[in-house]
Amino acid sequence: MMISKNQELFRLSQGHLNLLRNCPRKFQYSYLEQLNIPTNPDQENNRTLGSQFHLLMQQQEMNLPIDGFLEVDDNLQKLVQEFQKLAPEIFTTETNDQIFRESEHYRTLQIQDYLITVIYDLLIADQETAQILDWKTYNRVPKRDDLAKNWQTKLYMYVLAKTSDYVPENISMTYWFVQSESNLRQISFNYDSKQHQKIEKELTVILNNLTNWWEQYQQNQLFPQEPVYPEACDFCQYRLRCYNSENSSTILPKLATIEEIAI
Numbered sequence: 633m634m635i636s637k638n639q640e641l642f643r644l645s646q647g648h649l650n651l652l653r654n655c656p657r658k659f660q661y662s663y664l665e666q667l668n669i670p671t672n673p674d675q676e677n678n679r680t681l682g683s684q685f686h687l688l689m690q691q692q693e694m695n696l697p698i699d700g701f702l703e704v705d706d707n708l709q710k711l712v713q714e715f716q717k718l719a720p721e722i723f724t725t726e727t728n729d730q731i732f733r734e735s736e737h738y739r740t741l742q743i744q745d746y747l748i749t750v751i752y753d754l755l756i757a758d759q760e761t762a763q764i765l766d767w768k769t770y771n772r773v774p775k776r777d778d779l780a781k782n783w784q785t786k787l788y789m790y791v792l793a794k795t796s797d798y799v800p801e802n803i804s805m806t807y808w809f810v811q812s813e814s815n816l817r818q819i820s821f822n823y824d825s826k827q828h829q830k831i832e833k834e835l836t837v838i839l840n841n842l843t844n845w846w847e848q849y850q851q852n853q854l855f856p857q858e859p860v861y862p863e864a865c866d867f868c869q870y871r872l873r874c875y876n877s878e879n880s881s882t883i884l885p886k887l888a889t890i891e892e893i894a895i
Contacts, residue, residue, distance in 0.1 A: 641747040649783035652838055654864070656845055657877075660855035661870045682769040684708055685810065686753065689767055692723060693735035693754065711769075711810050718816050719808070722754070722765070732757045741791050744839055750791045762798045764788050764805040773809045773817050780821060789823040790831045800828040 651659040661667045685708065688701045702709040716723050737755040741748040754765040766784070779785055785805060793800045803823040810816055845855045854877055859865050868874070 641742065641745055643747045643749050645749050646782070646784040646787045649787060649835075649838060652842060653783065653860070655857065655859045655868070656841070656855040657857040657874055658868065658870060660845075660849065661873065664849065664855075667870065667873070678769065678771070681707070681811070682767075685711065685769050686767060688712065689753065690735040693733065714816055715808070715810055719818075722808075730758050739791050739795050741794050743835065744843070746839055746842075748787065748791060750788050752788065752792075755792075757798070761802045761804070762792060762796065764792065764803075766805065766807050768807055768809045769811045770809060771811060773819070776819055779807065779819055785821055786827075786831045786834075789821070790828060790835070793823065793828055800825045 648659065648663065651662065684701065684705065688698050688708065691701070692698050698712075702712060733754070733756050734752075735754050737752040739750050739752075752764045753767050756763045756765065766788075774782075789800070789803050789805050792798065792803055800823045804820060805823070806818055806820040808816070808818050849855060857865075857874060859868070865871050865874070
């Protein structure tokens, strides 16, 4: 997919990269052909709670009132109260000239014809170190090893190292799981130069593959079906379409119209 200079760059987020790693065919159906599968009520409720919590944390970081959010949602109020007890420093927004804090901090990095985008729920940095914080409202906390392999973990620290003067060893990332079965939990990761080089190589491979798959897709060839494990197909919302792909038509959207996945 060698995009001409008068075309928009293809924006990629960690969600895109995870899907390309897990199954390129699913990426095709979800974002190239934009086949939307209705979510169940539980998923929709979790998504709503996550959006509300993120907005609330952004409001409080900007020193805007949050009482209105808490008064209408007991569950949200409980989450915030427990979070404040466990991590009061996060709710202390007073800073000095030596400390930078910003919620919903947005960064981009161009690689080849792709624009890599990240949004940090909260970035706290001083002259020497930088910490990325991310809020999760999952009911269950994933395994640390799985989280380490997730492209959000890798990409967020990689992009910060590439777009700032911080050395990798002075960058870290902490996930806060604010609605888990074992109550609040945090999982932190430290970055280093070895990881940085490895991620750069992995990212190059993924982008090169995407370029090749896109070129083949324009010739009406499907993206490869490569699930991370065979059983994944049994739970995929596109399994019937995928199995019958030889009889399905291929849609070729303009690159500029491809929907960007929410981060």
